[in-house]
Amino acid sequence: MNNKAYTIFISFIVALGGFLFGFDAGIISGVMSFAGPQFNLTEIQSGWVVSAPSFAAMFAMLFSGRISDIIGRKKTLIFVAFLYAISALLSAIAPSYEMLYIARMIGGLAFGAALVLAPIYIAEISTAENRGKLVSLQQLNIVFGFFAAFLSNYFFNKYNTADSTFLTDETVWRWMLGVELIPALFYFVLLFFVPKSPRWLYLKKNYEEAEKVLNQIHGVERGRVEIASIEKNIHADKNKSDLKIKDLLKPSLRFILVIGLVVGILQQITGINAVYFYATSIFKQTGIGTDAAFSSGVLLSTISVIFTFLAIYLIDRMGRRPLLLIGTAGIAVSLLLCAYSFNNATYQLSIEKIxxxxxxxxQKLVPLADKIYENDLDFKNEIKAVLGNQVYSKNDGEILEAATNINANLVLIGILGFIACFAFSLGPVMWVLLSELYPIKYRGIAIGVIAFINSLISSIVQLVFPWEISNLGNALTFFLFGAVAVIGFFVMLKIVPETKGKSLEELERELVKDY
Known part of the structure; x- marks a missing residue:
């Protein structure tokens, strides 16, 4: 295996944590169609189950970078893979809502740590020329995970029939969650084959091993160049005091901290995880039916994979800034298109459909026959009042399919447009930028703090999304996401720099002037 192939190989292994994150995010959108009614969950309880990993992840993100600075990137990642496996097993056998919530919290600790550590590790083994592509492998693995999950859900749902004794509404969601154990164990084993980070080894003064790893990864000639660059940076750090968290607030770091916070918040506040985690539910809102909603999830994840490949191709050619701006503009347009489509929808149940x-x-719905509703809120509230929350939740796909009059294709275009634009911009570019902006001394803790806030926003969005759909309606919910994307575009236009083609040490000299 040549040096380039070897670098890609170990980067892909480390980024497999992203696959497990994407797999879990995609799986839960199908799981809640069965687990929600079985446990008779309210909108907020459903939100807690879905958002539990992100809630736990934000704490892991805050501390995992610092922990990896102490014990190493590789050791921390191996423990992360173990947590993934435990979470999958406990989720599958959960006897109650509370147990399911706790199991998913354990998975969240793994997600948070993996999403922070993979970009750090990959940035530290790559060169300036290929860093963008390699760090983007994490986002590629995330969307592969989404694809595998939606495909898995589609087949589990397909074979969950009235005649089946193996798969029933009570057991199918457990198999959906349990199958994640397979890639988790695969990830755990493969991590033993990756080397330690050479830049982390230099930080720990283990120069001989660091040099050996760099030569192994890049070859002797390029290894010398990377060694020289790291040593120059290490010497410049010699007279600096020990790192404290409050040092992130010093004036010289303020600019790059603001950039990271803006991009980190924007990535989640535009609603990407609401769309991914509730994809099946969202497609049901268009009235296409439960089976079609599951298959639309496969289409959604396919688009993610295609446009993430596009990002990997373009990120070191076009640059980080253009991808961010073009993608965010597309996200805004797509979300506003969804809002427009839902705003023009009407709802009516005929006696024949009932x-x-x-x-x-x-038959309790007969008194509502032929009544026309101008928005989804009034319709769903009256149906719930008649049937009760549990019966409605179990049959919402069938009811909405019969009643909804909407341009479903327009909504589908909007959702797929949003996913496509996110997949080549905010999705991969955020992690690339975070791996580049911060000096090695601050990198672990800075990325941890920003990822903590990123995950906090994600968990809040996932938690309140079912409530928003039930209390604000589809149209206003998507309008709010779109409006935030418009604001984010103009903020990034003002502050985000270009970082492509520069070594981590060059970027440090340019962006951090006098720390």
């Missing part, structure tokens, strides 16, 4: 429903309580 008589075709197969659930026992369907």
């Amino acid at each position: 008589n075709q429903f197969e659930f026992a309580e369907s």
